[in-house]
Amino acid sequence: MxxxxxxxxxxxxxxxxxxxxxxxxxxxxxxxxxxxxxxxxxxxxVPLGYEWQDHWQISLGISGGWSTDTNRETLRQMIAALKSQEAIDSVGVVKEPLFFNSVWQSSTRSDDRLITFNANTLDDEAFETLSVNFLAGRAFDERDNGQGYRPVIVNQLFVDTYFSNGDALDKLMPGDNANGGTLPRKIIGIVEEFRQYGELAKPVPYVISRFDIATGHQPSAIVIKVKEGTDINYEQHLSTLLKGIAPEWHFSFVTLKSQRSQxxxxxxxxxxxxxxxxxxxxxxxxxxxxxxxxxxxxxxxxxxxxxxxxxxxxxxxxxxxxxxxxxxxxxxxxxxxxxxxxxxxxxxxxxxxxxxxxxxxxxxxxxxxxxxxxxxxxxxxxxxxxxxxxxxxxx
Amino acid sequence: MFKNYLIIALKVFQKRKFFTFINLFGIVLTMSVLVVGLTLLENYIYPGHAEKNHDNMLSVSYLRALNKERTQSSSSDPGYYFLNKYVKPLKSADKVSIFSSPRMVSVYLDGQQVKSRMRLTDADYFSILDFNFKQGSAYQQDDFEQGRSVAVINQHTKSLLFNDGNAIGEKIKFDEKVFTVVGVVDNVSLLEQDAYSDIWVPYTTAPSSSYKTDFMGGWGALIYVDSEDKRQFIQSEYINALKNHFEPYASTGSDTVYATVYSTADTKFSRLARDINNSRTFDTGDDQLLLMLGLIAIAFMLLPSINMINLNVSRILERSTEIGVRKSFGASSGHLVIQFLIENILLTLIGAAVSLIISIGILEYIEYLGLIPYAELSINTSVVVITLVLSIFFGTLSGIYPAYRMSKLNPVIALKGAA
Structure with a gap:
């Protein structure tokens, strides 16, 4: 037939x-x-790796260049002021904002092979603010102060891609010369995921370094976790508060919920x-x-x-x-x-x-x-x- | 003779309605997508609103800077410092306006809150762009120089904040600062990238003048010339200035010193070309974009064409008696090819006409969904002309092979009506 x-x-x-x-x-x-x-x-x-339901993202328009000491001090004051608010549970700082297509790619050479990944920096509290799900290790804290390494946190995909035996915790990677000098980077934590670009983007190997106000790169946003039932009118209050601290900066507010659906x-x-x-x-x-x-x-x-x-x-x-x-x-x-x-x-x-x-x-x-x-x-x-x-x- | 062809064609269309429908379905689908695409492109390249003088304008919206060793590069929209130093002094320009990219602000008014886009501009901005003022007028050079807190808002923002009433003289508050509304303009679509925004205020009202030292990011410039012919002159003057007179710039907060820069003064089309080709030099890649658009249109017509060729080839024998008679009475193959081609082109033209009507509906639906903010999309004459040309091309592409096969039918077999 x-x-x-x-x-x-x-x-x-x-x-x-x-x-x-x-x-x-x-x-x-x-x-x-x-x-x-x-x-x-x-x-x-693939799980997102962090929570967005009760979170707001405040984008920072920093005036006059980040590197001045006054601006670093201003940010410090802002974080303190936000933390003291009744309706705010927790405050974190991120370099690359969430649910935006703002990509920071980086690479390093280790044992003669090229390791490429997408990068971000978060401050110590941001992990708690976003309820990031840790599989092993811990978030950044005082124990990392003044050590002979720079702490980094990676996602599981990074481990799967670059560590064939699956054992990555406490391993060292070479530092990058651009900032933090030549201190080696030490993996102190492994998170399930941290999908900065949202649920529809392809998961990528991701490395998070520690944001330190005194020396860190310019941050783009503050992420806050608000108490349930806080409505959008609260925004005006926060705007007045932040403008009071930094009249020359500008701020834009968005809930992670609406940014995510956008x-x-x-x-x-x-x-x-x-x-x-x-x-x-x-x-x-x-x-x-x-x-x-x-x-x-x-x-x-x-x-x-x-x-x-x-x-x-x-x-x-x-x-x-x-x-x-x-x-x-x-x-x-x-x-x-x-x-x-x-x-x-x-x-x-x-x-x-x-x-x-x-x-x-x-x-x-x-x-x-x-x-x-x-x-x-x-x-x-x-x-x-x-x-x-x-x-x-x-x- | 031509008239006879048309009469025969219409008869044939009516005889086998199902097949005519299948053919039309493919044509209408293809042409509708092409018309919608063309209209979007046309509305972008030839804006009819605030940027309607686009023939006399050039826009600077891209800057790429490299260090001397060319190991570090960074690219984005230019900063105020750069534009003020290299675009503002261009000799052959009649007017130059510098303005910021729009950013989101929250406007508060009596307990309500509205999210709007806000742009910082100078006063020349309103003399270069042709906004349609519904109420009041633009802020003047004097307002700008004195740094008065005045704002122009668009119709959309006005209706959100003040309903149908008068907005002139009302106060709005954003960034913890109060602005007086002096003008209300018609909404401007996102396709007019340099004009698009909800609120415009003088940049002299910014709380700090730190923008004056920004080399990169957040700003754009429009150059206005009296006559179209001067545009090319300006474009080369600008490139020349950057090539020969650029002073190395040490960026604040890092040890990078920029030694080479790439930027161009673009027409609407070359700006699109740069965005799509991701061009990073003085060449925006206009030719590549044209080629790409042509290839996309042809690739897009490929499947419907093959579909029609298939269908028409399988229908050759339907016409065998007619072909046989015409051939025995001396019609040449050439005559027959032309006849069948005209038939096919007539069908694609009918399809194109239908698709123009359908496209109006699709475009209205796009407006209704707000996929392109404030866009008012209309099909104009040039889109209609291009559509007709494309449909003739499409008709020829899909008709030539079946016509050739038909004309080659052996008259004896054709008369007998067998394969």
Whole structure:
């Protein structure tokens, strides 16, 4: 049966080549959308690593350059003032803000291999403020003062990526020359995750160093945890308070809750637009396949009539028509795969891993095959209705 | 003859309605997406509102600085210090305005709170950009020089804070400072990047003048020239100044000394090109962007074209008797190719017309969802013309092969009506 169908396809190769091209392109379109959907879904499944429900983020517009001692002193006063507020549970300082696409990448060379990661600095209290989930070790505290190392906290993905034996706690990494001198970095804690860019971003190896007001880089935000039921009107009070301490700075307030939904919306909107366009494309291809098949059946009346006349059952004609289209679809998928597999092979799209690729591949194959099946159903039924006597009479 | 072709085409469309529908579905889908994309692009490149004099404007929005060894580089929007030193003094410029990028502020008024974007500008900003004032007017050079706390707000902010009433002379408070509203302008869309904001105030009202030493970040400039032809001159004057007269700048708070800078005075299109190509030198990559847009449009038409080719090839025999008769009476293949091509182009043109109507709906829906803040998207003549040209191209692309196959049908077989 297989070789029979192959022969039939080969005999009409010119027209079938067009069909295969069309299916191949449709397959690539579906594959692309599934890759996006699958990788976003997988990212969404990874825990965020911190809490956002009752948190506010105050972005700091620091005037006159961070490095002046007055500005460092101002920040110190602000933290103290915020801590003394009734409605505020806890206050932390971050260098890179949460749920923003503000990326700080860094790398270091250790034992002759390149370790690259995304970085941030947090102060001692920020871990408590954000209820960061520790798997091992501890947050920064006084024990790290004046030591012969710079403490860092890494995420589990960092450990999995760069420590083959899984044992990273208390290990040393070389320091970076840019700041903190050449002191080696010591891993004092491992957190489950710290997904600064939100739930839909790809998890990355992440290293958090300790923020110290006296020497640290310019921080971009203060994160506070407020008591439940604190409403947005409290913002005006905080604004007055902070402006009182630093009249020359400016502040913008946002709840992590709204910042989070904003960042999810920003990620999803283009995806939704793409998916709608792709959906219509798929409908168009389905209608096209259906039309071509229908047309072909009317043309192949004689051939099918002859088969019926020499004893083929309605069922086997049915199978032939569906089998032919499925075979074409399989060729189309194969051609599409040959093209699409270049993307992960050549690493054109670093966000894409093999697992997501094969899962999306399975989804796209299922979509294209079931689509072809549905498109072939009615035309094949039509073919079975052909009356052999009439068909042989055709001319 | 042409008229006959059209009559035959319409007859054919009516005869097999299902197939006409399938073809139209693909055409309308493709053309609608292209029209929406084109309209967004058109509204960005040829803004019709505050930036309507874009032909006389150039915008400086990018700065990349490197140290002497080229080991450290940093890029972002420029800072006030840089713009004031290198853009403001440009000789051939007729007006130069320096302004900040918008940032979010919370405006408080009688217990309500509104989140708005706020921009710091000079007074020339309002003479270069053509805002449509609903009430009051812009702040003047004098207000700017005296550092008076005055503000221009947009219609949206006004209706949130003051409903339908008069806003002129009312006080609003943000950043712990009280501003008097002097003007209300129509909302300006995000696509007009240099004009877009909710509130505008003079930068002389800033609580500290530390912005004057910022080399990088947070500011932009607009250059205005009387005649379009002077734009190219300004562009090269600016690049020349940066190449030959840039004084090394030691950034505060780090030991980096910037020795080389890259920045350009851009038209709307070259600014888009820089953003999309991620260009980092004096070349914004306009040609690459044009090429890319063309390739995207063609790639996008590929699947629908193949779909139509498929369908039309499978329908050749439908017309076999007609082709047979015409051929036996002496019609050449060329005649037939042209006839079928015209048929196909007619169908894509009908599809294009339908998609223009559908696109109006889609664009209104985009406005309704607020995907692009304050955008008022309209399809104008140039989009219609490009759409028609594209649909003729699309009709030819998808029609030429089936037409060729049809015209090659052997008249004897064609007359018999068998494959």
């Amino acid at each position: 297989f070789s029979h169908i192959l022969k039939l396809i080969w005999n009409r190769k010119r027209n079938n080549a067009l069909m295969i091209t069309e299916i191949a392109i449709a397959f690539i379109v579906v594959l692309m959308i599934s890759v996006l959907a699958v990788s976003n879904y997988r990212n969404y499944q 960042s999810i919306e920003n990620e999803l909107t283009p995806l939704i637009v793409l998916s709608i366009v792709a959906l219509f494309f798929v409908i168009m291809v389905a209608l096209g396949l259906f039309g071509v098949l229908w047309q072909n059946i009317t043309r192949r009346t004689q051939e099918i009539g002859l088969r019926r006349a020499i004893g083929a059952s309605a069922m086997s004609v049915h199978q032939q028509i569906i089998g032919e289209l499925m075979m074409l679809a399989a060729f189309g998928i194969l051609a599409g795969l040959v093209l699409a597999i270049q993307v992960p092979l050549l690493g054109l799209f670093p966000e894409l891993d093999w697992f997501s690729f094969w899962v999306s591949f399975a989804i796209a194959v299922a979509v294209i095959l079931s689509l072809s099946f549905v498109c072939a159903l009615y035309p094949s039924k039509m073919a079975t209705r052909i009356d052999p006597a009439y068909a042989l009479h055709y001319e």
